[in-house]
Amino acid sequence: MKCFECGGEMLEMHGSVRMTKKDGSLIIFKGIPLYQCRQCGEQYIPGKWAENIGGIMRDENAISPDEIMTVPVIALHG
Numbered sequence: 001m002k003c004f005e006c007g008g009e010m011l012e013m014h015g016s017v018r019m020t021k022k023d024g025s026l027i028i029f030k031g032i033p034l035y036q037c038r039q040c041g042e043q044y045i046p047g048k049w050a051e052n053i054g055g056i057m058r059d060e061n062a063i064s065p066d067e068i069m070t071v072p073v074i075a076l077h078g
């Protein structure tokens with residue numbers, strides 16, 4: 001499988017998918033079987049899993065996370 005973005009090689013792996021909730025906060029799904037480009041990092045999520053994630057995101061108020069991550073944020077002021 002080739003990357004849609006750059007034509008690089010897509011590797012099959014279990015990875016993390018980052019989604020944004022309606023309020024702008026992040027939510028991360030991990031352990032998702034997906035293809036990721038070794039060159040640019042573009043992800044392709046197989047349909048069944050994209051549907052799963054989409055279904056969960058549609059009812060985002062009902063999400064009960066398995067763990068909470070703390071993410072470093074850097075604000076650059078120009």
Ligand SMILES: [Zn+2]
Nearest residue numbers: 003006037040
């Ligand atoms: Zn690529």
